[in-house]
Structures are given as structure tokens and as C-alpha cells.
Amino acid sequence: MAEDVFKALVDPTRRRILDELVERDGQTLFEICGRLAMKHGLGLSRQAVSQHLAVLESADLVRTRRQGRYKYHDLNTEPLERIATRWLRPDAPEKSP
Amino acid sequence: MAEDVFKALVDPTRRRILDELVERDGQTLFEICGRLAMKHGLGLSRQAVSQHLAVLESADLVRTRRQGRYKYHDLNTEPLERIATRWLRPDAPEKSP
DNA sequence: ACGATAGGCAAGTGTTGACTTGCCTATCAT
């Protein structure tokens, strides 16, 4: 649902997580925790990040694959592409010539 | 700020308002109230809609022009175009050939 | 001038959501 996508994107931490996944796909929960702490100074608990990832996953913005005790997280940009053009009029300015 | 744009877009009523403004630009507060009631069955108070418009305006998604006792509301898609491509990778599938 | 229309300001309420804490399960290494 589009509703879930908007709800997922409203939180700054979740947007940061997407930023990290754009840089490198297939990170685990602990890797993402570490990156948020290092690069953004966010001292979040593991559960907080886990819940954020659950929200992103139920919005289908993040796909996961389990492998042993690891759970890898991959970005899925498809929902973004769908909502991006909702309010763009036909006569909107083009961005690539 | 991008933060304001995401906050503005998370509310379904505000997205409906944007939908209405895509259809017809330059509507007044009362016109928007009426349209939300007619087309979507939303029985919102005038103040509720007014506050939504204020949020959209501070996110620069809606521009306003005063004329006498009327205040016309116009859609501004520029902030949308900027956030749309934030997480789209270079190798993302193109939509126009 | 006076009523009616269009809109604004501010305080109060109820719900949603982000984060924490505590405990539990599963997989790997030695």
C-alpha cells in the first residue's frame, strides 16, 4: 500500500537507513546499527533499528534474505518510483535532456 | 527542508488535497473543503483543512496568493521532484525510453 | 453602516508512533 510507504518515509532514521542501503546492499541489523552510530551519531538501541527495519520491510522498501543466523537487508526502490510521479503534471519540467 | 515535505505527505488528507490541486489549481479553502466532502466523503471542519494547508504551505508544496478576501492555493511540485530521486540508483530502470 | 462571507488564532483532547527494557529463540565456534 502507498500509505505504508509514506508512513515509512516520514521518520528521519528510516530515511538514513535507506541512505545506508543505497551505499551498500545486504547489510545485517548490527551493521546498520553500527553505521548509524558511526556516520550519523545516532545512539539507537538494536530493537529501535529492528523495528524501523520491520516498518521498511512491510512497506516493501526493504527486502530481506535469511542465511544461517544472519539476515541481510536489501533496498527495493520500486515503491518509490511509483509514488514519485503521483503529483507530477504532464507539463512538468524534465530533468534529463 | 526535506523533512517538512515528508511530514506533509504522511497525512492521507493532505495527499488528497494535493490530488485536488493537481486537478484544478487556485482553489480557496472553502472550495477544497467542499471537494473533500463531496468526492471523498471527508467531513472535516474548516479549521482542520486550514491547518493541513498551512502544513503544505510551510513545506512549499502549496503556494498561496491573496486577492481581496480570497486566498487561492496553487500546487508546487518542485519539492516532490527533488525528493523523488533520492534513493534511485544510477542503474535504476528508466521509465521513459 | 451592517450583515454575511472568507479566513485566522489559540487552547484542549485523544490517538498514534518511536524508543526502551526485559526476556526468549536460533545459529555458530571451540
Add this chain to the structure above:
DNA sequence: ATGATAGGCAAGTCAACACTTGCCTATCGT
């Protein structure tokens, strides 16, 4: 087998937000 690592579940707390209510200002028509 046992400790360590990776992750999950559930209840509780606190703040942000949508909406209402009540009152106020400004512009238009007659």
C-alpha cells in the same frame, strides 16, 4: 555441550500530531 553471536517478541513510557471548539479579524455587497 556451552558460551557467544544474531535476532525476535511484548509490554510500558513519552512526545508529536490531527482534529475540535470558541472567538477574533478582514473584505464584500447592498
